[in-house]
Amino acid sequence: TQLLEQSPQFLSIQEGENLTVYCNSSSVFSSLQWYRQEPGEGPVLLVTVVTGGEVKKLKRLTFQFGDARKDSSLHITAAQPGDTGLYLCAGATGGYQKVTFGTGTKLQVIP
Amino acid sequence: NAGVMQNPRHLVRRRGQEARLRCSPMKGHSHVYWYRQLPEEGLKFMVYLQKENIIDESGMPKERFSAEFPKEGPSILRIQQVVRGDSAAYFCASVKGLGDTQYFGPGTRLTVL
Numbered sequence: 744t745q746l747l748e749q750s751p752q753f754l755s756i757q758e759g760e761n762l763t764v765y766c767n768s769s770s771v772f773s774s775l776q777w778y779r780q781e782p783g784e785g786p787v788l789l790v791t792v793v794t795g796g797e798v799k800k801l802k803r804l805t806f807q808f809g810d811a812r813k814d815s816s817l818h819i820t821a822a823q824p825g826d827t828g829l830y831l832c833a834g835a836t837g838g839y840q841k842v843t844f845g846t847g848t849k850l851q852v853i854p
Numbered sequence: 855n856a857g858v859m860q861n862p863r864h865l866v867r868r869r870g871q872e873a874r875l876r877c878s879p880m881k882g883h884s885h886v887y888w889y890r891q892l893p894e895e896g897l898k899f900m901v902y903l904q905k906e907n908i909i910d911e912s913g914m915p916k917e918r919f920s921a922e923f924p925k926e927g928p929s930i931l932r933i934q935q936v937v938r939g940d941s942a943a944y945f946c947a948s949v950k951g952l953g954d955t956q957y958f959g960p961g962t963r964l965t966v967l
Contacts, residue, residue: 747896749896776955778958783960783961783963784960784961785858785945785947785958785959785960785961786897786945786958787958788955788956788957791955831896831897833897835953841899841902841910842887842899842956843899844889844896844897844898844899845896846895846896847894847895847896849894
C-alpha cells in the first residue's frame with residue numbers, strides 16, 4: 744500500500760508569513776499533484792510535477808518534486824487569508840495513473 | 855472542477871436504506887474515478903471505471919458497494935444497506951483518457967442516521 748504522509752497536519756499562521764508543507768512517501772511516483780480543497784467543495788488541481796527535481800511556481804506558491812520522485816514540498820510566500828484551505832498532495836502511478844492522496848494539511852491564515 | 859456534476863449534493867439515509875450517488879463527467883470524458891473522504895482526511899480511492907467497464911475496484915468494499923458507468927447516462931455509486939460508517943463525502947473525478955488530469959466534482963455528502 745502506498746502512503747503519502749503530509750506535514751504538518753494543521754497550520755495556523757498570520758497573514759504575511761511564509762510556510763512550507765511537506766509530502767513524503769517511500770514509494771516512487773510517476774507524477775505528483777497538489778490540490779486545494781475548500782469546505783464543501785471538491786479538490787481543485789494547483790499543479791502537476793513530473794520530473795525529479797522539478798520546481799514550479801504559481802504566483803506565491805512554489806512546488807518542488809524530490810529528485811527521487813518520492814516526496815514534494817509546497818512553499819507559500821506571504822500567505823493571505825484566501826490561501827486558507829485543505830492542501831492535498833497526490834501521487835500517480837501505473838498506466839492509468841492511479842492516484843494516492845496524502846493525509847492533507849489544513850491551513851488557516853489569520854488576517 | 856467546473857463541468858463535473860454530482861447529485862445529490864447532500865443525501866440523508868437511515869441505516870439499512872440504499873444510497874445512489876450520481877456523477878456526470880465533463881463533456882468528452884469517458885473515465886471516472888470515485889473517492890471517499892472522511893472529515894479532515896485525504897481522499898481514498900474506491901473504483902476506476904471506463905464506460906461499460908470496471909478497470910480497478912481495489913478500493914471498494916467487497917460487500918454492499920457497487921459502481922457502474924453505462925454507455926449512456928451518469929456513473930452511479932450504489933451503497934446498499936447503509937451503515938453509520940458509510941457517512942462521508944463521496945467525490946468523483948473524470949478524465950478524458952488514460953493518464954490525463956483528473957477533474958473533481960463538488961461531491962455528495964452522505965449522512966446515515
